[in-house]
Amino acid sequence: MKITAAQALVRCLELEKVDIVFGYPGGAMLPVYDALYHSSIKHVLVRHEQGAVHAADGYARATGRVGVCMATSGPGATNLVTGIANAYMDSVPLVVFTGQVPTSQVGTDAFQEVDITGITIPITKHNYLVKDPAALPQIIKNAFHIASTGRPGPVLIDLPRDVAGATIDFHYPETVKLRGYKPTYRGHRNKINEAAELINRSQRPVIYAGGGILNSGASGELLELAELISAPVTNTFMGLSSFPGDHPLFLGMLGLHGTRYANLAVTECDLLIALGARFDDRVTGKLARFAPHAAVIHVDIDPAEIGKNVPVHVPIVGDVKLVLQSLLPLLKKTDRSPWLARVQELRELYPLRYNREGGLKPQYIIEELYRHTGGCATIATDVGQHQMWVAQYYRFKHPRGLISSGGLGTMGFGLPAAIGAQLGLPDQQVILVTGDGSFQMTMQELATVREQELPIKILMINNQTLGMVRQLQEYYCEGRYMAVDFEFHPDFITLARAYGIKGYTVETEEEAQRVIPEALGTTGPVLVNCLVSPQEKVLPMVPSGRGIDETFEC
Amino acid sequence: MRHTLAVLVENNPGVLARVAGLFSRRGYNIDSLAVGRTDNPAISRMTIVVEGDDRVLEQVTKQLHKLIDVIKISDITADEYVDRELVLIKVSAEPEKRGEIMQIADIFRARIVDLGRRTMILECTGNEGKIRAFEESLKPYGIKELVRTGKIAMLRGSRYTNINTNGTREDD
Known part of the structure; x- marks a missing residue:
């Protein structure tokens, strides 16, 4: 032809x-x-x-x-x-x-x-x-x-x-021609045996699961593994939604803004099972203090990630789903109640919490969003404080529920990404949680939302400042806030109207309780402008250069 | 420690930029890099000399492997191999000095490949040590220009770095 x-x-x-x-x-x-x-x-x-x-x-x-x-x-x-x-x-x-x-x-x-x-x-x-x-x-x-x-x-x-x-x-070839490209999918048999032995022997295992679980579609195997060996599961930011957020074994996210109990469980564990995760600096904090008592099993499809940042005892190169399928039959169901009791104790000692006094809190908005969607919505986010609050307070029920820029941290990602997600999943409720900084980077795509008639719900956590940078300046620059507070704010409701999009402003918990379900129930796109205090901080937090066991909360 | 890598790559435009870029971007130090096509015109072979401990080398190798155009990497450092560099040196050679220079060339089994009114070009091959010694010997006469190829290397005996047959011996 x-x-x-x-x-x-x-x-x-x-x-x-x-x-x-x-x-x-x-x-x-x-x-x-x-x-x-x-x-x-x-x-x-x-x-x-x-x-x-x-x-x-x-x-x-x-x-x-x-x-x-x-x-x-x-x-x-x-x-x-x-x-x-x-x-x-x-x-x-x-x-x-x-x-x-x-x-x-x-x-x-x-x-x-x-x-x-x-x-x-x-x-x-x-x-x-x-x-x-x-x-x-x-x-x-x-x-x-x-x-x-x-x-x-x-x-x-x-x-x-x-x-x-x-x-x-023209003819479309049937096969690829790439002699330099042959990914390894099946893990090495001996290494899988070694991993099984380590797991069966361990007293205090923690599963540390990243985005690789989602990419290989291994959420089912992950759940099976966790329940079989009674190991708590912590997610990297990229791994969120790969494990049910409301599961009793779930520790939430670890690392810089992770839960204290996840970070402390990793610190106390004797075996860290890393699945499709890459020991990123935001996860590990100071390397010398990361999982100091643990043997490490690392499963990843990219051999270059294994041993890059931390020494690994059992490296397994392969697709995490296939590796888990080979590993699961070798594992013994083990009672680890003392360890689970200790994890529960950490959970109760250091819960994720915020002060609800003093106006509408962003964390409360995310909790409300969770309550009204049951963790089943697809949440796109931008980058900054609101993103971390989503990671902390939205308990994802289904794989691929979170659409967010992890590694690069790209402000402005959220709105266009939500558009792509909604077009890919026309029947799914897609919600964009954004901030007033990020949103203004790519808000021209409101026109695309409208043109494509996409029912995206936009929840803007509007603190009228670049909150994450402001928070860093508070801690590391002794409160010298430089170039973070916006002196001019557009009227976002009028802006939304200019695109034919319905807008709400929310300033109190009562308004949030009323408007969020109403917005979610609206047929077309909606923008909810949530006015919150610029003082609110993402906590807990691991100070720069410290270990993840050194989280602070105040 | 210095490692010598034999790297087979697709002979595609841009492959050198991909490899060289990877080294600079990840902060690895290349001591030398020589590249040319093999007997198969679709494949080029690079000899890369890189400085680093075992951990660095492991990362270099793994990151190189991630390049789609890289077909095979062999770290031949620990094996028996032959390595050679070629150098061309243009040296001041007033007529009265030519005899001495020719004697030096003889000692190093170098060849005189050009003779000008006041200069000579000498060509010498050998390993790095020999090339260095040769250069030192010519320095007193005044080196006008020097160019070297970078190291190329090949395993000794019947072992070879090839697409399908790496590390296998014909005789076993």
């Missing part, structure tokens, strides 16, 4: 069963957009390319499928960079297409030319500059394979305009 490379691209996407692409057109992408004109694939036009890549990311996180986005050359491509880095840090599968100037002009500083493959080498799992139009189908086949297998991540394909317009003899 003779078609243009651009038509082949669209055909490949159809064959990969892509139903939605997020994008923004431009000169270098004309052939591709022209080809999309005849396709059944839905194209979602955003208002800024960053919105496209975050939306594709939100779509991928919510559905577990590969997110696809596209932008034109030059500024279109560079506007994607933050979103690509964001997806790379959080291991989100994306295939990103960028237009490029014609091959004859590549390297001449042509109009809207930028070396996007060069720029994105450190933030993509792999990238391609397509020079031979006939190679495009194989490249797309490879890209989807690379993005979605092993440790997932973004793959970028840069397509010069003349290449896109060239005619090729």
Whole structure:
């Protein structure tokens, strides 16, 4: 079949069963957009390319499928960079297409030319500059394979305009051609045996479960493991929603803003079972004080994560679901009631708490949200204090319930990500919890919400300041608040109305109790502007450079 | 400790940038890097000399493996191998000094590959120590220009760093 490379691209996407692409057109992408004109694939036009890549990311996180986005050359491509880095840090599968100037002009500083493959080498799992139009189908086949297998991540394909317009003899390859890429899925038998022995012998195990559980779909196995060996489970931020938030064995999140009882359980445990987690600095605090009495079993699909930050006693490279399936039959059901009693004691000594005096508290809003949704909503967040309050107070019931920027911490991620999540899961209640800082970074996408008729509920924790930075300045700069308090605030209700979105303002607990269920029950999109005090802090907190057992709360 | 890595990579544009970028971005020190295509034109081979303890080397190897274009990595440091560098040195060579320089070249089994009115270019191959000694010997005459390739290395005997047959001996 003779078609243009651009038509082949669209055909490949159809064959990969892509139903939605997020994008923004431009000169270098004309052939591709022209080809999309005849396709059944839905194209979602955003208002800024960053919105496209975050939306594709939100779509991928919510559905577990590969997110696809596209932008034109030059500024279109560079506007994607933050979103690509964001997806790379959080291991989100994306295939990103960028237009490029014609091959004859590549390297001449042509109009809207930028070396996007060069720029994105450190933030993509792999990238391609397509020079031979006939190679495009194989490249797309490879890209989807690379993005979605092993440790997932973004793959970028840069397509010069003349290449896109060239005619090729199209056929979509059945197989990938990648001799340098063979992820390990099955854990090493001997290592799995060693892990089983360690687990069966241990008195005080803790399971430390990260985003790898969600990526491999291993929540069922995780639950089975925890209940079988009576081990409490703590989640990394990325791992949240992989274990039921209301389960008696759940310790909540650990680390910098983790619960004290999770951090202390890790400190006291004799065996740490790390599953699809990477011992990130926000989790471990000072390494010398992290799980000092514990042997460590580390299961991860990325061998480079094993032994990177902490020494590991039993390393297992593999897909965590498959590894757990091999491991579970080797484990003995063990009574660990003294350990569980100790964990319960820690839980009662150091509960997650906040002072409800003095106006509407952000933590209370999240608790109300939890109460009204039963932990079943898909919650997208932005980055900052509100994000940590969601992590602490929303008890996720189902896997992939949290859509949030973990590794990169990208303010402005929330709204476009919620758009992607809602388009991926049209029947699911998608709620964006954001802050007034983050929201203003990408709020132009309200137009996309409206245009796509998405029933997203936006809950803005509005403290009229950059709360997380303010909190850091309070602790580390002796309260010299520099460039954190907004002196001008838009009227968010009028702003929402400008986009045809209903708005509420909430200032008291009573209003929150009334408005939150009303907003959740509304058919279309809603913005709830929750006015809270700028003084409120995310606690507990591990001070910079300290161990996670040195959390403070006041 | 210094390690010598033999790395087989896809002969794709940008592969050198990917490898070199990885080293600088993760803070690993490259002592030398030599690259050229192999008998298979689709595959290039890099010889990378990197400084670091075992932990660093483990990370270097694992991170390199994550590059899709990297096919195979062998740390040959602990094995028996042959390594060579090639150096070209342009040295001041007034007619009355040429005899001495030619004697030095003889000792190092270097070759004279160019003779100008006042300069000579000498070509020498060998391991790092020999190259260093050769350079030292020529210094007194005035080195005008020097270029070296970086180390290339190959396992001795019938072991080889190849796509499908790494580390296997033909005779066992």
